[in-house]
Amino acid sequence: MRKMYALGTGMTALAAVAATAFAAHADKKEPVVRPAAHGRTAALPSGYQLVTLPNANVPNFQRRxxxxxxSKHVLGGGGEARGNGAILVGSFPTDDARGWIVLGRQIGYSDVGISVFAICAD
Structure with missing residues (x-):
């Protein structure tokens, strides 16, 4: 079962753009910019960039x-926990607002697949 979670900072238009980009480009490494659902390009912050850390198995509760x-800073982000009984335990910005942290666990296993997504701007 695949679960996707995204957290933001209250920027509705940016969140809509990011949600579309997360779903369509979760496995790609290059930054992605998508138009808003209403067909017009949303006003994006200077230097907007969606950055992803592809899925990797890590021990339960280990942070990625x-x-x-x-010099970009994170505006929002999210993560995905993959595996049977996988649970996303935490998804939050770093203390210095320069990145995004995700951790999870998988019931009955010692490791879990974790992907990380960050919305960055100047």
Whole structure:
């Protein structure tokens, strides 16, 4: 079962763009910019970039951290826990607002698949 969770900072238009990009490009490494659902391009912050950390198996409750490139800061982010009985336990920004942290667990196993997504801007 595949579960997707995304958290943001209250920027509705940006969240709509990011949700579309997460679903369509979760396995790609290049930044993605998508138009808003209403057909017009949403006003995006300067240097907007969607960054992903592809799925990898890690021990239960181990944090995976994704940092924004260069001097960019994170506006929001999310994560995905993959596997039978996988649960996303935490999804939150780093203390310095430069990246996103995700952790999870998988019931009955010692590891879990975790993907991380971050919305970055200048």
């Amino acid at each position: 951290t994704l940092y924004c490139p260069g």
